[in-house]
Amino acid sequence: MNFDKEFDASGLSCPLPILKTKKALADMTTGQVLKMIATDCGAVKDMQAFADQTGNPLLSQSEEGGKYIFFMQKK
């Protein structure tokens, strides 16, 4: 999937992946896509909840060798 910005939250625990996602989205424009990588398994449900509550669509999430990869579109 194409993306405009990427950041790696590997090794960080709740709530840092969410807080850093929020920060990363702040300087993006509507429609742009953020790729976020995390190792905290709690981030899977948290990212979905973040998407539901903020309205930024979670385009996809997958797991690869213990890393969770999220693509989120800025609303």
Added chain:
Amino acid sequence: MAKKMAIIATKGTLDMAYPPFILASTAAALGYEVQVFFTFYGLQLLRKDLSDVMISPLANPAMPMPVPMPVMVQMLPGMESMATMMMKQKLKKHGVASLTELRDLCLEAEVKFIACQMTVDLFEFDKSEFIDQCEYGGAAMFLGFAGDTDICLFI
């Protein structure tokens, strides 16, 4: 209109300091308007320097310990510092943010901190030891906001 959350932070130990800062910063990231009212020992969490915030195994029987530790041993001098050091190492190892980092994230996200004026007077605290980004107020001021919130927590 944005949802609102109010938290009353009453404890000044390392373990009890995390929930208010985690919930406040996360709620702010979700778009909530957040206020935290720091009262009694909670006021310690507004100090510029948070390095003195400690955890005690005493009176914390649920705290996981590497080896079972009788209360008589927990009372010995230096046990509190040791428990605090071990907890901080554990937090760091697991990628949990430090209290200062979480507090800064709250401030960046415009979480409003209110310090209880009565507590400041009661313990004769010096306001210059607290961060500049807090307001001083009382119960009525806090309830003015809390009465209109979606979530209100006492921690």
